[in-house]
Every structure is written in structure tokens, then in C-alpha cells.
Amino acid sequence: xxxxxxxxxxxxxxxxxxxxxxxxxxxxxxxxxxxxxxxxxxxxxxxxxxxxxxxxxxxxxxxxxxxxxxxxxxxxxxxxxxxxxxxxxxxxxxxxxxxxxxxxxxxxxxxxxxxxxxxxxxxxxxxxxxxxxxxxxxxxxxxxxxxxxxxxxxxxxxxxxxxxxxxxxxxxxxxxxxxxxxxxxxxxxxxxxxxxxxxxxxxxx
DNA sequence: AGCACGATTAACT
DNA sequence: GTTAATCGTGCTC
Numbered sequence: 001x002x003x004x005x006x007x008x009x010x011x012x013x014x015x016x017x018x019x020x021x022x023x024x025x026x027x028x029x030x031x032x033x034x035x036x037x038x039x040x041x042x043x044x045x046x047x048x049x050x051x052x053x054x055x056x057x058x059x060x061x062x063x064x065x066x067x068x069x070x071x072x073x074x075x076x077x078x079x080x081x082x083x084x085x086x087x088x089x090x091x092x093x094x095x096x097x098x099x100x101x102x103x104x105x106x107x108x109x110x111x112x113x114x115x116x117x118x119x120x121x122x123x124x125x126x127x128x129x130x131x132x133x134x135x136x137x138x139x140x141x142x143x144x145x146x147x148x149x150x151x152x153x154x155x156x157x158x159x160x161x162x163x164x165x166x167x168x169x170x171x172x173x174x175x176x177x178x179x180x181x182x183x184x185x186x187x188x189x190x191x192x193x194x195x196x197x198x199x200x201x202x203x204x205x
Numbered sequence: 206a207g208c209a210c211g212a213t214t215a216a217c218t
Numbered sequence: 219g220t221t222a223a224t225c226g227t228g229c230t231c
Contacts, residue, residue: 044212053212055227063227081224083213100212119215130213174212 002028002035005148005155011071015090015097016187019045022088023191024162027104029136030153036109036136038126039159039202041191042102044172046087049096052182053175056096065144067096072148076133076140083130084139088147088156103127105193106135107201123205159199166196 006025011018020043028037046054055077056067066075066089075087075098087098104126106113113135117125126132133139138154145152168190175183193204 046212055212058228061228077212078226079211080213081211081226085212087212102212124214128213172212177211 002150003157005150005157006072008070008072008148011088011090011148012092013090015045015047015099018088018090019043019099019187020167020189022099022101022156023167023189024159024196026107026157026159027101027132027136028108028155028157029138030150031109031112031137034109034112036112037157038104038106038108038132038136039191039199040101040103040156041105041193042127043189044100044102045097045187045189046100047091047097047187053172053178054096054098060096064096067098068094069144072146074142074145074147074152074154076138076143076145078140079130084133085129086133086138086142100129101132102129102188103190104132105198105202105204107199107203110203127205160197162191162196166192168192 022040022043025040026037049056055064060068070093071090073089075089077085086101089098091097113125117135126135147155169186170188171184172188
């Protein structure tokens with residue numbers, strides 16, 4: 001049932017490639033031995049200290065340590081005093097870059113997701129970076145977890161390919177106070193659900 | 206030591 | 219469309 005997680009080599013390259021290639025892959029979380037999973041359908045790239053939207057703009061600090069760590073590990077941070085965000089670290093160690101996972105399409109453990117997202121409509125279960133963390137019970141304890149191993153109860157498995165024609169590219173969201181060119185640079189990637197051939201077990205919103 | 210603000214969300218009007 | 223929630227982080231004093 002469980003496939004081998006994507007290897008370190010997948011993450012150890014330009015964060016833009018990783019951001020693009022993570023679309024369609026399967027994010028898996030093991031909760032009490034139960035698989036809770038979904039296909040990644042929206043991502044954003046954050047690259048280096050020069051990217052003024054990237055947390056690494058402040059350089060290496062206790063908070064950004066994970067960004068400078070090995071590729072294939074998680075960078076999970078807390079924001080607005082309320083929400084957790086999941087990122088995948090990319091590029092070689094000491095080169096700060098990460099991919100924000102912004103949305104997934106649920107495929108396994110729907111009952112578990114429903115229980116954790118009780119107050120929301122099914123279409124709002126996992127269509128936001130903080131919502132998917134709530135749905136998969138991801139919090140700060142997952143910071144720096146190795147996503148290339150199943151040991152950490154959180155990993156990413158290979159999923160179906162997404163062709164170029166089914167990808168929508170645009171500027172990153174939620175960074176309106178960041179100066180140009182960073183505010184408008186098209187580093188957000190989304191699967192167009194209207195044209196993507198859905199995996200049989202995917203549960204569309 | 207104090208302060209402004211954030212890679213968002215849900216619950217309003 | 220607007221706004222409160224809620225706190226860690228990084229910067230200034």
C-alpha cells in the first residue's frame with residue numbers, strides 16, 4: 001500500500017523545479033497507524049535571502065534554521081497566532097529555499113479529516129495552507145522532520161504526473177506588502193482541476 | 206523590554 | 219467586503 005517516499009534527490013535541485021514537480025504527488029500523514037492523505041494541487045516557491053517574501057530574508061535565525069537544513073525535510077512555522085504552515089525544504093544544505101504546500105485533494109482517511117475539520121464544509125477541508133495542516137494534524141512538532149522517511153509519520157509519495165497544460169501559474173498570495181519584483185513574480189503553481197485527469201481515489205471538492 | 210506585523214481563516218455585516 | 223483572533227519573531231530603543 002505505502003509507496004517509497006520521494007528521495008532526497010527530488011528535493012535537492014532548484015526550488016522552482018521542486019515546486020512544479022510536487023504537483024500531483026501524494027502527501028501522507030500517519031495518524032494512530034491510519035493513513036490520511038491527499039494529492040498536492042497548489043504550491044509556492046520561496047527562494048533565498050534575496051527573496052523578500054521568504055523568511056530567509058532575515059538570514060539564519062533560530063526560526064529559519066530548517067530552511068538552511070538538508071533538502072527533503074519539513075519547515076513548519078506558526079503565523080497570525082493561530083495557524084501552522086507546511087513547507088518542504090529544497091536545494092542543497094545551507095541554501096535556504098522551500099515550497100509552501102497550499103492545498104491538497106483528499107484521497108485517504110476522509111473520516112479522520114472530517115473529524116478534524118468538523119466545522120468546515122467538505123470543500124474547505126484542505127484548500128488552504130493552514131486548513132490542510134489542521135486536517136492532517138500537522139503542527140510545530142513536525143518542523144525539520146525528514147519527509148523522505150516514513151519514520152516521521154509525514155512523507156510524500158510519488159503520484160500521477162500533471163502535464164503543463166493543466167498547470168496554472170501566477171503570483172504568490174498573501175504577500176501584498178512585499179516590494180517588487182517579489183510581490184508579482186509567478187512562483188505559485190496550481191493544478192487546474194477542470195482539465196487534470198483525477199486519480200481514481202481523489203475526492204474533488 | 207516593547208512593538209508592529211505576518212506565506213490565514215472563520216465569522217461576521 | 220471587512221475584521222478579529224492571537225502569538226512568535228525580528229527589529230528598535
